[in-house]
Each structure stands twice: as structure tokens, then as C-alpha cells.
Amino acid sequence: MSAVAAPWVDRATEWRAFRAVLHRxxxxxxxxxxxxxxxxxxxxxxxxxxxGKVLGSLDLTRPGYADLLFPGLLALTSVLTAxxxxxxxxxxxxxxxxxxxxxxxxxxxxxxxxxxKVLFAIVRSFVATLIMLPVGVLILGSIPWRWSGLxxxxxxxxxxxxxxxxxxxxxxxxxxxxxxxxxxxLVFTPLLFTGxxxxxxxxxxxxxxxxxxxxxxxxxxxxESLRGALVPSVPHIPPWICLLVLVFAIxxxxxxxxxxxxxxxxD
Amino acid sequence: xxxxxxxxxxAVEVVDLVKRYPKSPVNAVDGVSFSVPAGEVFGxxxxxxxxxxxxxxxxxxxxxxxDGHALVGGVDVVGDPxxxxxxxAVVPQRSNLDRSISIRDNLVFHAAYxxxxxxxxxxxxxxxxxxxxxxxxxxxxxDFFSGGQSQRVMIARALMHAPRVLFLDEPTTxxxxxxxxxxxxxxxxxxxxxxxxxxxxxxxxxxxxxxxRVAIMDHGRLLALDTPEALIDSLEGxxxxxxxxxxxxxxxxxEALAGLSGVAHVEPVQMHTENGEAPPPxxxxxxRVRLYLTGDAALLVAPAAAVLSEHGLAxxxxxxxxxxxxxxxxxxTGRTLR
Numbered sequence: 394m395s396a397v398a399a400p401w402v403d404r405a406t407e408w409r410a411f412r413a414v415l416h417r418x419x420x421x422x423x424x425x426x427x428x429x430x431x432x433x434x435x436x437x438x439x440x441x442x443x444x445g446k447v448l449g450s451l452d453l454t455r456p457g458y459a460d461l462l463f464p465g466l467l468a469l470t471s472v473l474t475a476x477x478x479x480x481x482x483x484x485x486x487x488x489x490x491x492x493x494x495x496x497x498x499x500x501x502x503x504x505x506x507x508x509x510k511v512l513f514a515i516v517r518s519f520v521a522t523l524i525m526l527p528v529g530v531l532i533l534g535s536i537p538w539r540w541s542g543l544x545x546x547x548x549x550x551x552x553x554x555x556x557x558x559x560x561x562x563x564x565x566x567x568x569x570x571x572x573x574x575x576x577x578x579l580v581f582t583p584l585l586f587t588g589x590x591x592x593x594x595x596x597x598x599x600x601x602x603x604x605x606x607x608x609x610x611x612x613x614x615x616x617e618s619l620r621g622a623l624v625p626s627v628p629h630i631p632p633w634i635c636l637l638v639l640v641f642a643i644x645x646x647x648x649x650x651x652x653x654x655x656x657x658x659x660d
Numbered sequence: 661x662x663x664x665x666x667x668x669x670x671a672v673e674v675v676d677l678v679k680r681y682p683k684s685p686v687n688a689v690d691g692v693s694f695s696v697p698a699g700e701v702f703g704x705x706x707x708x709x710x711x712x713x714x715x716x717x718x719x720x721x722x723x724x725x726x727d728g729h730a731l732v733g734g735v736d737v738v739g740d741p742x743x744x745x746x747x748x749a750v751v752p753q754r755s756n757l758d759r760s761i762s763i764r765d766n767l768v769f770h771a772a773y774x775x776x777x778x779x780x781x782x783x784x785x786x787x788x789x790x791x792x793x794x795x796x797x798x799x800x801x802x803d804f805f806s807g808g809q810s811q812r813v814m815i816a817r818a819l820m821h822a823p824r825v826l827f828l829d830e831p832t833t834x835x836x837x838x839x840x841x842x843x844x845x846x847x848x849x850x851x852x853x854x855x856x857x858x859x860x861x862x863x864x865x866x867x868x869x870x871x872x873r874v875a876i877m878d879h880g881r882l883l884a885l886d887t888p889e890a891l892i893d894s895l896e897g898x899x900x901x902x903x904x905x906x907x908x909x910x911x912x913x914x915e916a917l918a919g920l921s922g923v924a925h926v927e928p929v930q931m932h933t934e935n936g937e938a939p940p941p942x943x944x945x946x947x948r949v950r951l952y953l954t955g956d957a958a959l960l961v962a963p964a965a966a967v968l969s970e971h972g973l974a975x976x977x978x979x980x981x982x983x984x985x986x987x988x989x990x991x992x993t994g995r996t997l998r
Contacts, residue, residue: 403742403743406742406746406775407742409775410773410774410775413769413772413773413775414773416769416772417758417761417769417772420761420765421760421761425760490756490759491752491754491755491756492756492757492758492759493756494722494750494752494756495756495758495770495773495817496773497722498720498721498722498745498748498749498750499745499773499774500742500743500745500746500773500774500775501742501745502741502742503741658722659721659722659723659724660714660717660722660723660724
């Protein structure tokens with residue numbers, strides 16, 4: 394009943410809307426940069442300082458512990474930053490601020506709104522993780538680094554950010570606003586400590602049950618792949634297994650997360 | 661921007677629209693049909709829970725219809741939700757402004773989402789902020805705004821991408837009288853533009869004042885649809901006389917009142933309950949009736965009071981009135997709007 398615009402015109406409109414929403418997110422992050430940095434860096438910074446520096450100086454950890462801790466903390470930063478970028482704002486936006494409504498009414502498919510959130514989470518995750526490199530040098534004096542491990546390093550960080558974004562999407566759409574405190578105690582803390590960021594997975598063979606528990610946390614495979622990239626001499630899960638498990642976990646988390654997003658976005 | 665599609669058809673067309681929620685025994689919207697020509701101000705009037713907001717939700721692609729069709733600006737909201745979103749703007753009941761950025765940025769980014777060119781969106785933002793009396797506060801974040809101010813910001817934001825159809829959900833609910841008048845004035849100005857306004861309200865004054873045509877909704881259905889004047893004219897009689905007595909009464913009193921000369925018909929008035937429960941039976945409450953008259957209301961006060969005292973009732977309260985949309989609603993449903 395009406396003239397339909399050429400499909401490519403519609404695509405252009407949709408991508409323009411997508412870019413404008415991403416622009417808004419980056420604009421807000423830029424204007425609140427100190428708050429963003431405090432939010433994402435403080436936790437790994439303290440972990441690095443206490444476990445890598447303080448315990449080492451007191452001879453409570455073995456020499457070389459900081460080297461296997463550092464890649465683990467990068468993994469932690471990558472996953473948790475992406476997750477926090479998505480989970481808390483989503484709970485608030487769907488729950489009480491309703492800010493997301495203006496984006497859901499923008500001329501683009503609902504999936505684009507979710508995709509923008511994921512892309513933004515990846516950007517923030519990358520920024521936070523990269524800042525950890527100079528911070529590591531500053532605190533530890535030197536950090537493990539292998540240029541030959543760079544492709545695996547980047548792949549690990551990227552998949553880590555996606556895993557975190559998947560978790561964030563899932564939680565942000567499942568958790569009721571009044572339960573946002575539970576998110577911290579029931580999800581963040583266990584994820585933080587079962588993700589093999591403070592210990593290499595193969596060494597857990599002596600604590601078999603815990604090894605099984607940690608194998609269920611996707612963050613474990615991020616930590617292990619980064620160890621494979623930066624400190625291959627430390628026993629670690631073979632990188633190809635890590636990448637495979639991560640891709641699988643991302644598919645599951647994203648499928649359920651996007652479904653949850655649609656459920657909240659459209660009645 | 662709004663001219664991408666032909667403008668000759670109706671701005672909104674709704675055919676047998678149904679929304680059924682899985683766990684609810686009744687349909688939230690139950691087979692609603694109407695059509696709104698471009699440029700009209702269309703009011704959806706009804707109590708809370710009547711299905712107004714759900715209807716608007718379907719027209720704005722946020723609620724998926726269970727059955728029926730809906731077109732906005734000629735675009736099917738189910739078949740082409742992205743296309744439909746280009747045609748519409750929504751001003752919700754509660755603020756959903758972006759709290760992280762200033763209100764000017766709220767307007768500018770909204771326009772960017774809708775692809776308005778950069779220079780144009782800056783100019784338009786200042787123009788609209790000025791028109792809505794917000795220019796001196798354009799750098800403030802929404803957190804510091806009152807309900808009425810937020811409402812103005814949201815209307816200005818909605819106009820940024822020059823929508824063909826603007827939906828306003830209870831635009832003045834909860835506003836103080838001055839803020840309400842300001843919003844009404846701005847909406848009346850919009851009538852002069854070619855944007856189509858669809859407003860939901862449970863305020864009959866608002867509907868009568870702003871709307872070219874009013875659809876009365878209750879329990880998910882459309883009960884009547886016409887201009888406010890025609891709806892009021894459809895009631896028999898010239899005026900109304902509302903009587904309240906001290907005790908409950910039986911049908912004999914109503915009959916006696918209906919028998920008075922000059923009374924067209926008698927309608928018991930039930931107070932509307934907030935949560936949509938059935939109100940308590942009329943015969944357990946003190947009598948409250950509305951008489952629809954063919955003649956002068958003042959002349960009937962004395963005879964009506966006499967009828968009441970014949971039946972052992974004392975007159976407690978009298979209200980004279982010309983019929984309003986509220987009376988139309990009472991006539992259709994037997995309940996008040998609030």
C-alpha cells in the first residue's frame with residue numbers, strides 16, 4: 394500500500410542509528426572517564442598489588458608467581474569489565490530508568506540495540522585490559538610478554554570480552570532490579586574466584602573437585618589461553634581447547650542473552 | 661524526513677487488534693478497530709487498565725499484537741517494525757530521559773538515532789528547547805527536573821525527528837495545574853502543525869479540550885468513537901442532576917425519580933475502584949444517582965428532593981451540570997472514570 398524504499402536505504406538508516414547509539418555510549422564514557430577507570434581497574438589493581446607484590450615481598454609466594462598471576466588478572470579484567478558494562482546498566486534501564494526505550498524506538502532492529510551493547514562492552518573491556526599492561530609494569534617492575542604470543546593474546550582477550558558480554562546480557566535481562574545485590578554476591582564473587590585467574594588450572598589436580606568446578610567457569614579458559622600466550626612454560630590447558638570451549642560458551646550465552654533481551658524489549 | 665512515504669492514507673489504521681497475555685483470562689485489548697486521519701488529535705479515553713497503553717504499545721512496536729493489524733503512516737507495525745519506528749514518536753507516562761547527558765544532548769542524540777543531519781539537529785534542539793521554555797536549562801541533566809519539566813523535555817525530544825504520529829501516554833497525569841496548562845498549550849500549538857497526535861488519558865477534561873475525536877475504551881474494547889460534542893449530544897437530555905442521599909435505596913426510588921417530568925433517564929452512579937475489581941453492589945451504599953434531563957436542572961431539585969423524602973431518604977448533596985464526556989462514560993459503563 395505504500396512505496397517501499399530500496400533495501401539498501403533501510404540498511405543505511407539502521408547502521409546510522411546503530412552508530413549514533415554507540416557514539417552516545419562512548420561520549421558518556423569519555424565524559425565519565427575517571428569513574429570508568431576506577432570502576433574497572435581498582436579490583437585487579439589491588440589483586441595484583443597484594444598477591445603479586447605484597448605476598449611476594451613477604452616471601453609468602455614462590456618466585457615467578459606474579460608471572461602466572463598477571464595473565465590471569467588480565468583475563469579477569471577482560472571478562473568482568475565486559476560483564477559490568479552490560480549487566481548493571483541493563484538491569485537499571487529495563488527496571489526503572491527506562492532509558493533504553495528511546496533506543497528501542499530508534500529505526501533499527503531490536504537485535505541491533507543488543508549488539509551495540511555487546512560491541513560497547515568489548516570496547517570498554519579492551520581499554521581496561523590494555524591499561525592493565527602499564528599498571529602491571531608499574532607495580533611488578535616487569536610483566537611477562539612474548540610477541541609471538543600476540544595472536545593468541547588478542548584472541549583470548551576478544552573471546553574473554555565476548556564471554557563477559559554474554560554473561561552481562563544474560564544477567565542484565567534475567568535479574569530483577571530488587572535483586573541486583575544478589576548479582577554481586579551470587580554471581581560476581583564465585584566467577585571471580587573460580588576463573589583460574591590466581592592459579593593455573595593443571596596445578597589443581599591435587600584438588601580434584603575444585604578443578605572440576607573451575608572447568609565449568611568459562612573465565613578459566615580465558616585465563617589459561619592468556620597464560621599460553623604470555624607464559625607458555627607454566628603448565629596450561631592447550632590453547633585450541635580454550636578457544637573451542639570459549640566459542641561454545643559464547644554461542645550459548647549470546648543465544649540465551651539475546652532471547653532475554655527480546656523478552657524484555659517487546660511485550 | 662517525514663515525507664519518505666506517501667501521506668494520503670490515514671496516519672493510523674487499526675483493524676481487530678487483540679492483545680492476549682499468556683496468564684490472563686481476559687484480553688488486554690479485545691478486538692479494537694479505528695482509523696485516524698493525518699493531522700487529527702485523537703484521544704483514547706478510559707480508566708486505568710482499559711487497554712489504552714497496551715494499544716499504544718502495539719502501535720509503537722513495543723507490544724506484539726496477538727491478532728489483527730495495525731498500520732502507522734501506512735507501515736505495518738508487525739511486518740516492518742523498523743519502518744514503523746521511523747513514523748512515530750512516543751512520550752511515555754514516566755520519564756525515560758537519558759540521565760547521563762544534558763537535556764540538550766538528550767534531544768540531539770535522539771535526532772542522531774533517527775538520522776537527522778548534524779547541523780539540523782543542533783538548530784532544531786535549540787528551537788524546541790526555546791519553544792518549550794527550557795533553553796536556559798539546556799545544559800542540565802534530567803535528574804534535576806520536575807515532572808512537568810521532564811514531560812516538556814520528552815515532548816521536545818519526540819518532535820526532534822519530525823514524526824508523523826506522536827503518541828502521548830497520559831501526558832499530564834501527576835502534573836501540578838500550572839505545568840498541566842503549559843503542556844496543554846504546547847499540545848494545542850501542535851494541532852496547528854501536521855503531526856498526528858494520539859493521546860491516552862483518563863482525564864475527560866483533557867480529552868474534551870485537546871482531542872478532535874475521542875475513543876472511549878473499557879475492558880479492552882472500544883465502546884464509542886466520535887467528536888466530544890457528538891458523544892455528549894448522544895446522551896439524551898440537556899443537563900444532569902446528581903443526587904446523593906444518606907441511605908441506600910431500592911429500585912422504587914429510581915423509578916419514582918425517572919417518573920418526574922423533565923427526566924430523560926436515571927443512572928445509578930458507582931464509584932470506580934482503582935484495581936478494577938467489581939465495586940460493591942449499589943444497594944448497599946448510600947444512594948447516588950444521576951438524572952439526565954430534558955429541561956432545566958435547577959427546576960428539578962425540589963421535586964427530586966420531595967421524592968427522596970417520600971421514601972425516607974434525606975438529600976445530602978446536589979450537583980447540577982451540563983453533560984460531559986464523563987457522563988458519556990457513565991452512560992456506557994455505569995461507572996465513573998476514576
